[in-house]
Amino acid sequence: MNEGGASALPSATERGSYAIWTHDILRYGDTDRQGHVNNAVFATFCESGRVLFLFDEKLSLAGPNDNFAVVRLEIDFRAELFYPGRIDIGTRVLGIGRTSFRLGQGIFNGDTCAATSESVLVLMDETTRKAKPLAPQLRAWLEERLAR
Numbered sequence: 001m002n003e004g005g006a007s008a009l010p011s012a013t014e015r016g017s018y019a020i021w022t023h024d025i026l027r028y029g030d031t032d033r034q035g036h037v038n039n040a041v042f043a044t045f046c047e048s049g050r051v052l053f054l055f056d057e058k059l060s061l062a063g064p065n066d067n068f069a070v071v072r073l074e075i076d077f078r079a080e081l082f083y084p085g086r087i088d089i090g091t092r093v094l095g096i097g098r099t100s101f102r103l104g105q106g107i108f109n110g111d112t113c114a115a116t117s118e119s120v121l122v123l124m125d126e127t128t129r130k131a132k133p134l135a136p137q138l139r140a141w142l143e144e145r146l147a148r
Contacts, residue, residue, distance in 0.1 A: 009094075009147050012104055013078065013113040017147065018090025022052040026085040037081035042107060043073060046117045049089035049105050054121075061138050065126045071100070072120040079114045081107075087114065092147040099123055099131040101142050 010017035024045050032038040054061055054068055062068060081087065088108045095102040100122045107115040122131045123138070134142070 012106055012116040015088075015090065015106070015108055015111065015113075018092050018106055020049075020053055020091045020145065021088055022049055022091075023086055023088050024048045026081055026083045026087065028083050031083050035082065037083065039075075039077060042075050042077065042115050042117070045087060045089055045107050045115075046073065046075070046105050046119065049091045050103065050119070050121070052089075053091045053103070061141060062123065063135060066132065066135075067124050067126055068121045069124045070119055071122050073117065074119070075115055075117045077115050079109070079112050081109055081114050085109060093142050093145045094118065094147055096134070096139060096142050096146065098133055101134070104147065 026037055030037045030041040050068075050070075090106040090108065092104045093101060094104045100120050103119050103121065105117045105119070106113055107117075123134050124130065125132045
């Protein structure tokens, strides 16, 4: 990660700092009493980005008895969203550990960053329900997508 004088990553609020994108729509049911998209829905938008990023059947990033578990999710709300509309979700890899990795995400309405998030995901053995080391194929795939 950015140690030893390495240059800082581009800001999480800049569209150009993400290479992996998906989108979602704003639904009427996403709104709350204030008329804007409810804060809880932002976690769902982050999930949409993570799912697109991690679950490609051709890649099989998780082994047959493995799964990914979100162990930390932090969201910074930066602008309101209103129904109707469409948002873009950018995802980038921020760090890679022995059994986990950290993702950064941005939720954009046009050029406006509505939220940023960071999450930590752990590779979990489905039988033992314990963390396990990242497989070499998964580690290499994540390293290719590491934000620089």
